[in-house]
Amino acid sequence: MTLLVDVRREGEHGIARYTREVVTRLTVPFEPLEGPAPRLPLDALTWRRGTLQAHDWVYSPGYVCSPSRARQVVTLHDLIHLGHGSWKYRTYYDRVIRPAVRRAGHVFTVSAASASRIRDWVGPGVTVHDCGNGCSEVFHAPTEPAVRPTPYLLMVGNARPHKNIGVALQALRRVPDVGLVFVTQERDQVRAAAAAAGVLDRVEVLEGLSDPDLARLYAGAVALVFPSLEEGFGLPLVEAAAVGCATVFYAGCAASREVCGEAGIAVGSADDPAEWASALTAVLDSPDVPLPDVSTHTWDAVGARVDATLRDITGLSRTT
The missing domain is CATH 3.40.50.2000 (Glycogen Phosphorylase B;)
Known part of the structure; x- marks a missing residue:
């Protein structure tokens, strides 16, 4: 055999x-x-x-x-x-x-x-x-935060339909004085979606980052924004929590709820920009959001x- x-x-x-x-x-x-x-x-x-x-x-x-x-x-x-x-x-x-x-x-x-x-x-x-x-060990280690001129939110992943990035970009229009860093291999798709939402000037698109560089981005971010409708696991949620970064996620995604439990900020609507904007404002006003325990991952x-x-x-x- x-x-x-x-x-x-x-x-x-x-x-x-x-x-x-x-x-x-x-x-x-x-x-x-x-x-x-x-x-x-x-x-x-x-x-x-x-x-x-x-x-x-x-x-x-x-x-x-x-x-x-x-x-x-x-x-x-x-x-x-x-x-x-x-x-x-x-x-x-x-x-x-x-x-x-x-x-x-x-x-x-x-x-x-x-x-x-x-x-x-x-x-x-x-x-x-x-x-x-x-989750790679580098995310569980002490990490120096990245420094940006203005506070920023973070998104990590692709721009396929189930990632539901449009609602987060539309919400960003309603939340001034904060930028968005988007780590993705689909630069053109993300830029097109940001332009359609009218926030292209506030979105920085990055790709090809090493794990240490990505960990620093998590450490410096106000929160990870994770509006996915469906995930197999949701690795960015674990990476963010391991570094100490709060998360705003869609409550209807079973895998996201599995990782986060009662931690993070769960948004009930998948497609309401106003509700997402309220959640982003909440995390900006109160950055000490509870983190899930991801030490076993x-x-x-x-x-x-x-x-x-x-x-x-x-x-x-x-x-x-």
């Missing part, structure tokens, strides 16, 4: 980071499944996958699988593509991922919120393992859970 681990994700985006952090902590014996980074929703078949037998296993730290005789265990970080992705992604999830998950009888995820959705989607007979998500803990679960599923022993 062979366990292959798909190590083909590269870069600093979420799943690539998850792959790197988890794979380096595995003690279960495995062979790396190498090759070009997968292009989804259609993953290029690898010759090695095609040589596997029915008693073999493949583990993907991301949502990558393809027809194979081997059993495939994937980490489904979320099901956002089903609600916000193209028909190609929906077809890939329904015709490729779900049958593979049902055949394996196991699937990994990163939060209780995602686990609940996945159980409903995949149906009975599959064990969903919530192995959590990690470490990569060591996540790696250990994934490793132990893979050993239990496959029956492979720990390496010495």
Whole structure:
């Protein structure tokens, strides 16, 4: 029996980071499944996958699988593509991922919120393992805050529809004397949205930051603004809390509520700029907002859970 681990994700985006952090902590014996980074929703078949037998296993730290005789265990970080992705992604999830998950009888995820959705989607007979998500050690360490000429709010992430950035930008129009720093790889989309909201002159867009630079931004910000409608986990919420930065978030996002609990400032409406403006004003007036305890969100803990679960599923022993 062979366990292959798909190590083909590269870069600093979420799943690539998850792959790197988890794979380096595995003690279960495995062979790396190498090759070009997968292009989804259609993953290029690898010759090695095609040589596997029915008693073999493949583990993907991301949502990558393809027809194979081997059993495939994937980490489904979320099901956002089903609600916000193209028909190609929906077809890939329904015709490729779900049958593979049902055949394996196991699937990994990163939060209780995602686990609940996945159980409903995949149906009975599959064990969903919530192995959590990690936060780099640099965010848990003492951090010197970034310095800006004026107080600033912070947003971190992309500009896809489920991120719901428009309501935060529209709220910013109603809150004078504060800027917004937006860390994203989608610079043009964010600038276009800021221009449409009439706040382009108050929005600074950054990309390609190192973890220490991002930690300093969190430390210097008045608050992280997180209006996402849906998340698999919500890593910026954990990073912000670890550094000591307050959060304003949408209460209807289950993953955000899971991280924040009763801490932070929860906004009840997903699309009311006035309500978001009131929340931003509140955090500006009272910056001592309670922070959630995120001390357990470490990569060591996540790696250990994934490793132990893979050993239990496959029956492979720990390496010495």
